[in-house]
Amino acid sequence: MRNIYKFLFFLLMFISFLDTIVGVAVNTTSAVLITVDQSGKGDFQRIQDAIDAVPSQNSEQIFILIKPGIYKEQVVVPEDKPWITMSGTNETSTIITWSGPWHTLQNTTVSILASDFVGRNLTIQNTYGPGIQAVALSVFGDRVAFYGCRIFSYQDTLFDTSGRHYYSNCFIQGATDFIYGDALSLFHKCYIHSISENGGAITAHKRSSMDENTGYSFVSCNITGIKPNSVVLGRPWGPYSRVIYAYTSMTNAISPEGWNDWNNATKRSTSYYGEYMCYGPGARSSKRVEWSHQLTSDQAKPFLTKDMINGHEWLRPAPTQFKKPSFSLKPKK
Template sequence: MGDPISKRKGLIAACLSTLLVIAVIVAIVTTTGGEGGISHSLGSTNVDSTTKSVAAICSTTQYQETCHASLEGANTTDPKKLIETAINVAVEKVSNALRQSSLMKEAAEDPMTRQAFDVCRDVLENAVDDLKRSVEQIDAVEADTVGEYVADLRTWLSAVVTNQETCVDAFENTTGDTGQEMRNLLRTAMELSSNGLAMVTDIADFVGSLQLEDVLGGGRNLAAGGEEEDVVERRLVEALNSTIVVAKDGSGNFSTINEALASLPKTNNGSQIVIHIKAGVYNENVDIPKGLNKIVFIGDGMNATRITGNKSVAAGVQTYYTATLIVSGEDFLGKNMAVENTAGPDGHQAVAVRVSGDRAILFNVRMDGYQDTLNADTHRQYYRNCTISGTIDFVFGNSLSLFQDCTFITRKPGPKQGCMVTAQGRSDPKSNTAIIIQNSRFTAEPALLAAKPPVPAYLGRPWKELSRTIIMQSEIGGFINRTGWARWIEDIGLDTCYYVEYGNRGPGADTAGRVTWKGIRKVTAEQVKSWTGGVVYRNDTWIKASGVPYVPTLLPQKSAN
């Protein structure tokens, strides 16, 4: 007899090969009629099979007219080929916007406007790269890797959407109507990117509906918990034997972090490169560029190794470029260090750390600032035993980020300012992004607690209309306003955000006085499991392989309000 596991995989592969074809048929049958609609009879001779397939693949997208236009002239019924075609059109449109923005920059006189175009150049280049690698993976789906395949595609296409939004947002502090011109230029590209994300998400939904995750590497059966601390330490000590050493006193290979990074090849997709940053204060803005992957920073402790900078919007720098540490390379691991932005409350937006690279892990890292301390920008990120301090929106961005055993310290802001811990920036209903905080602590520095009159402090506010934040099994201090969540501008996001508090404890965890927006959700124990690491990442082996402690499930329930 044959191997039963192989037979099962063969059956799954056969199911997957017909899955999207079935989806096409279902969509055609269920699509409602109307002006400009198509014939809905499967036996109709008036509508060819390609038109049916295009109608089906576009049926769940937000921008159906744009979807149909992008697939005009397509001559295939293969849904994967149709998705590939749609994404290729998006590549063309984003590339065109990139070229046009370069021309528009030449006419700009305002320094912040010129910087805004620089932001657009960088993030649109990232968008094009993520679109292109999405196309490359369209034909790569196999039974053994479909969970990872779908997770990658959703992550990359969610980042494409975010990066285009970042381009437009960069014009908020500029003069004139250039920002609106840029939004108009990007409109079709943004619609196409959203449609591509919707198409890929449908694949994920079909896979989930067949409950194939357990067999296909979905991560639900992974054992709870990461490796013991001594195992992690042993691995890191072993790595230090072959590291690049940065030391202020000249005892290492380099005296600055940037010198160490400059010595490396511009791209790295092989083994990890470990950089030991010895105790000291490093006054430099550090940028790990895209393509420089698998970089490991190991400091001598949160209170020993510190990277410091002071760039800010008040000093004329775009928020995107203010970060003291920028991580754009993939598979970054940072441990035992501190990063700060010392611009202070008068600096307005002033980022300490911006993480844009996929599969980034920060472990025992302290991040200090005021407004916008941590930009959890795009892709997948994991934070463990980290401390983040700040005032306004000090954890923001639109990545898929999980924080475990972290401490969020709210600081005293400037005059007439309030405090919001989170500002999540989800804008597309198909994006897989969220800020998820588990088994962590919300505390305040003494200066804020002693402030007269008291400073209003909140768990977060909806930066974008579909802002999504989940806080579970965490301790919330009594300094948090009893309403819990703050408005952004007027009623933006109040009905469409997704905010969950579950199983929390502490004097600030009582939800009886919370705001009653439609976006405030009540979930059951079973429902909240969908926000644990083993589920949201689908494939979380990148965390487990790091040796960093990690729990992919809910923790045993502690006493909660």
């Protein structure tokens, strides 16, 4: 009998340990529905008010449906509010917009600090323009996915900073280091558009050691720009920067050398920049910098699927069942 109690004790301890690693199990087929509508016909008129209403450490999936409109506000999903989905009805008609330079998180249009967040069918933009960092979207949480979203700015559009992330069928536009940070992220079937006039970079990844399992992979994407030879695929923010492009169409906006060492030749031997089965005039490899890699199938394989981000463990479909919230829907003062 004592052995049974001992077994149950260790079993409970193990379950508690798992909870601290992967979080509380959540029913992903159903969700609490909250609507945001500027006309006043929804639960809230502001997106941030809807997020503020969600209880801290909630254990239910929350689906915030944002009706068409231009929402001029800054949105923060705090760390203690996981399992939130923000969804527009159409990415061209549901727009979250702000204009301001980036100094702190408070100067980002949308900031995702929580884990298990999903964004769907949204436009997120910072209209500040050139001259200084102006972040549209910053992503700090783990297990975060965006589907069919449009993300616009000029310099440092997407601060993809930490955690595992998945971007599917998204449009991302900028000129200088407009996808940057130190996350482990897969960009699948995304449209990447550079508005650089000269010398811009798409990525600035910040991996700082070989032991970090981080990097960006672009698979089956399209890359365009406004001028020929005006942008490179990436430059190393961190010494072990890692970026891969595979099965991706590249126009002549990509400079023939492909990559830039950010005026630091020591990073050439530690950065890992690779291309696999890319095509189009910007994908020609004959003039690529000698320290980049044209990958073999075995070298490219770890970067080609959702396994790269352990996506089979956490990516989830949109909920199919909805219910009313049990918490108050009054805006907090």
